[in-house]
Amino acid sequence: xxxxxxxxxxxxxxxxxxxxxxxxxxxxxxxxxxxxxxxxxxxxxxxxxxxxxxxxxxxxxxxxxxxxxxxxxxxxxxxxxxxxxxxxxxxxxxxxxxxxxxxxxxxxxxxxxxxxxxxxxxxxxxxxxxxxxxxxxxxxxxxxxxxxxxxxxxxxxxxxxxxxxxxxxxxxxxxxxxxxxxxxxxxxxxxxxxxxxxxxxxxxxxxxxxxxxxxxxxxxxxxxxxxxxxxxxxxxxxxxxxxxxxxxxxxxxxxxxxxxxxxxxxxxxxxxxxxxxxxxxxxxxxxxxxxxxxxxxxxxxxxxxxxxxxxxxxxxxxxxxxxxxxxxxxxxxxxxxxxxxxxxxxxxxxxxx
Amino acid sequence: xxxxxxxxxxxxxxxxxxxxxxxxxxxxxxxxxxxxxxxxxxxxxxxxxxxxxxxxxxxxxxxxxxxxxxxxxxxxxxxxxxxxxxxxxxxxxxxxxxxxxxxxxxxxxxxxxxxxxxxxxxxxxxxxxxxxxxxxxxxxxxxxxxxxxxxxxxxxxxxxxxxxxxxxxxxxxxxxxxxxxxxxxxxxxxxxxxxxxxxxxxxxxxxxxxxxxxxxxxxxxxxxxxxxxxxxxxxxxxxxxxxxxxxxxxxxxxxxxxxxxxxxxxxxxxxxxxxxxxxxxxxxxxxxxxxxxxxxxxxxxxxxxxxxxxxxxxxxxxxxxxxxxxxxxxxxxxxxxxxxxxxxxxxxxxxxxxxxxxxxxxxxxxxxxxxxxxxxxxxxxxxxxxxxxxxxxxxxxxxxxxxxxxxxxxxxxxxxxxxxxxxxxxxxxxxxxxxxxxxxxxxxxxxxxxxxxxxxxxxxxxxxx
Ligand code: HEM
Numbered sequence: 001x002x003x004x005x006x007x008x009x010x011x012x013x014x015x016x017x018x019x020x021x022x023x024x025x026x027x028x029x030x031x032x033x034x035x036x037x038x039x040x041x042x043x044x045x046x047x048x049x050x051x052x053x054x055x056x057x058x059x060x061x062x063x064x065x066x067x068x069x070x071x072x073x074x075x076x077x078x079x080x081x082x083x084x085x086x087x088x089x090x091x092x093x094x095x096x097x098x099x100x101x102x103x104x105x106x107x108x109x110x111x112x113x114x115x116x117x118x119x120x121x122x123x124x125x126x127x128x129x130x131x132x133x134x135x136x137x138x139x140x141x142x143x144x145x146x147x148x149x150x151x152x153x154x155x156x157x158x159x160x161x162x163x164x165x166x167x168x169x170x171x172x173x174x175x176x177x178x179x180x181x182x183x184x185x186x187x188x189x190x191x192x193x194x195x196x197x198x199x200x201x202x203x204x205x206x207x208x209x210x211x212x213x214x215x216x217x218x219x220x221x222x223x224x225x226x227x228x229x230x231x232x233x234x235x236x237x238x239x240x241x242x243x244x245x246x247x248x249x250x251x252x253x254x255x256x257x258x259x260x261x262x263x264x265x266x267x268x269x270x271x272x273x274x275x276x277x278x279x280x281x282x283x284x285x286x287x288x289x290x291x292x293x294x295x296x297x298x299x300x301x302x303x304x305x306x307x308x309x310x311x312x313x314x315x316x317x318x319x320x321x322x323x324x325x326x327x328x329x330x331x332x333x334x335x336x337x338x339x340x341x342x343x344x345x346x347x348x349x350x351x352x353x
Numbered sequence: 354x355x356x357x358x359x360x361x362x363x364x365x366x367x368x369x370x371x372x373x374x375x376x377x378x379x380x381x382x383x384x385x386x387x388x389x390x391x392x393x394x395x396x397x398x399x400x401x402x403x404x405x406x407x408x409x410x411x412x413x414x415x416x417x418x419x420x421x422x423x424x425x426x427x428x429x430x431x432x433x434x435x436x437x438x439x440x441x442x443x444x445x446x447x448x449x450x451x452x453x454x455x456x457x458x459x460x461x462x463x464x465x466x467x468x469x470x471x472x473x474x475x476x477x478x479x480x481x482x483x484x485x486x487x488x489x490x491x492x493x494x495x496x497x498x499x500x501x502x503x504x505x506x507x508x509x510x511x512x513x514x515x516x517x518x519x520x521x522x523x524x525x526x527x528x529x530x531x532x533x534x535x536x537x538x539x540x541x542x543x544x545x546x547x548x549x550x551x552x553x554x555x556x557x558x559x560x561x562x563x564x565x566x567x568x569x570x571x572x573x574x575x576x577x578x579x580x581x582x583x584x585x586x587x588x589x590x591x592x593x594x595x596x597x598x599x600x601x602x603x604x605x606x607x608x609x610x611x612x613x614x615x616x617x618x619x620x621x622x623x624x625x626x627x628x629x630x631x632x633x634x635x636x637x638x639x640x641x642x643x644x645x646x647x648x649x650x651x652x653x654x655x656x657x658x659x660x661x662x663x664x665x666x667x668x669x670x671x672x673x674x675x676x677x678x679x680x681x682x683x684x685x686x687x688x689x690x691x692x693x694x695x696x697x698x699x700x701x702x703x704x705x706x707x708x709x710x711x712x713x714x715x716x717x718x719x720x721x722x723x724x725x726x727x728x729x730x731x732x733x734x735x736x737x738x739x740x741x742x743x744x745x746x747x748x749x750x751x752x753x754x755x756x757x758x759x760x761x762x763x764x765x766x767x768x769x770x771x772x773x774x775x776x777x778x779x780x781x782x783x784x785x786x787x788x789x790x791x792x793x794x795x796x797x798x799x800x801x802x803x804x805x806x807x808x809x810x811x812x813x814x815x816x817x818x
Binding site for chain 2 (some may be wrong): 062065068069070071072073074075076077079082083084087090091092094097098100101102105108109112120156159160164173270286312315316319320321322324327328329332333335336338339340342343345346
């Protein structure tokens, strides 16, 4: 692989990981809230306070802001890497694609609404489900766009057909992977939050059980969707993942899943050393995300490799400004850390508001 | 370079420029609000912590909430929306911009991150922070917001005044171009104006506060409007550095653009006069209706500014580098030889509605070369514009497109393509009859070739830089 290509792929992948982490919090969090609110509405659970839902409600607006902001960087590098396929898919999906913007605005305000009212009342499930649908619609759009961008032989026919969406079993299977895959990350992040604020022992055993169940179910269903998605790949795609690189990524991913699954049993059964096990889970989660992204990019490189792409990357790498980016990256990372420190020293009690 | 072909969407009766201009207005307004609000918040925090204004503290809370709900949501998402729209309008333009300036955008992104984190930290924790910490967070937020304006401004101003960049291809030559400073300063003043007017709205909602205190706050907020006195000078500076042809579109050369210019200048003057006479001089109290009206006017002025920015670049989307219709100036001669749509793989979506292949060819040429600025029979519709022209008049005026109106690029196809376009327009004008016998075209091809030859492949005015 050419060095310019590898350089941009690394930047794209690294920034996409950050997007995926926050996106998982939002996708998993709204899914969780939607289910929790329904259970409340049908009185399957008592009206006791639900610390997981409370925490999620409190932090979802920020997490959505973070997911969107974190999405900007991979969006940029993606255009350097795969200009033509990405733009073509955008153009082909047209209204379907542009709908992300108003839908996410609605979703954002629903999250603020959920945050600012008590988690009761008849309309609560409506707001929670609405927010989830907005977020899921956005995720599905990204998947649809991605799969269409890979499907170059279909572009011309798709344009002529003037179809409003790109219906394909593979798209839904693939989105299933992301949707259920978001639950373990969400569970983990909430676990850290509860643990961090557990001066009042918020992270009690029943909560641990719930999070464990959520994470494990997510992993299992996500794996099932991934398997189904693999069967939907065309011959070229299948032969790509059946290379040494593909097998390695899948093996590492599988291992990370096993570690996560057993890590959650530890979290459930021990109340000391929680932080250590959460750290193990965090590492395993990141490894799984990186493995998934690697596999994903291996598939794309096979579909859109070739000299036209590598030449474009080399040309892009020849323009100036990289130093300024690195400078501001370091500077602003430090200032972000400073802001967070200020926020943390604000008070002994967890921030809210 | 090979002409890249993208699937082109039909926006119905709406001109594509209107779409990006419309969304652009919303985005620029909210983004500038976010910048100006930072400055205003720093000022009010300073007033509060130095004991100069007791009411300032209460205002800060309400105003920041409003900022988060508006700027962090609409501002951020319309920003993504601008990106998506730019792709819809001209993928090749945004692709070129990304290729040349991706590190600037990447640097801008690091400021977005700082903006979001410092802003949310203030939003969640301000109540429990010391004044010093509050001030620090606000300074960080404001610096980040203004720096993102600084960085994007370099790229956007480069589109119109690329400076030495076309020759050197050096990022900084393009970034610090001749309209960089006037437009940065102008936008900064506009940002403060918007923030100040929005503050007047918010202050009116603080009904628990005694009227005297609200009056004082309004007076303080309005003091940011003082900087509007710089606007005429900055505007004139801007007009002086933009290319002569663009300037002429705005000052009479194009009726629509001239109207935008007059309206924008007029509205800005109106706000400025009100600020000067009423708010700063006379200590007038603005009620919520007036404040909202002033905001609406500012929104209109922002819109005017965006249309001026988009419109004055014609016929380019990136001056000297790319025409609005995604054709590189250096490729015109080549496309005239091989045909502009010969290699366009995308079929017509309504191919079945055309009686013959010539009309289909004409429709493809229209889609590729003209549809970025024209509709067929909606806004700026070609069927209306050419409605009463004779066939030869159409042929000549289109062959000499850059002479017909200097804000159009040269025609970039073969004589056959041009004839097909003329026939298609004539057929459309005739009401799209089911069968079509093309009117006689004896010798037309050679006349078109001669006109194309005469027009040349260069834009009509030599680029002034
Ligand atoms: C909360 C709303 C969002 C959700 C749920 C979401 C979800 C997703 C998902 C599921 C993918 C993977 C697609 C696939 O490989 O099948 C993805 C990729 C991506 N997302 Fe997001 N996303 C959201 C918002 C955004 C926003 C607002 C941006 C832009 C600022 C963004 C930028 C990206 C980028 C650049 C990729 C990579 C696309 C590619 O390589 O084809 N996302 N997102």
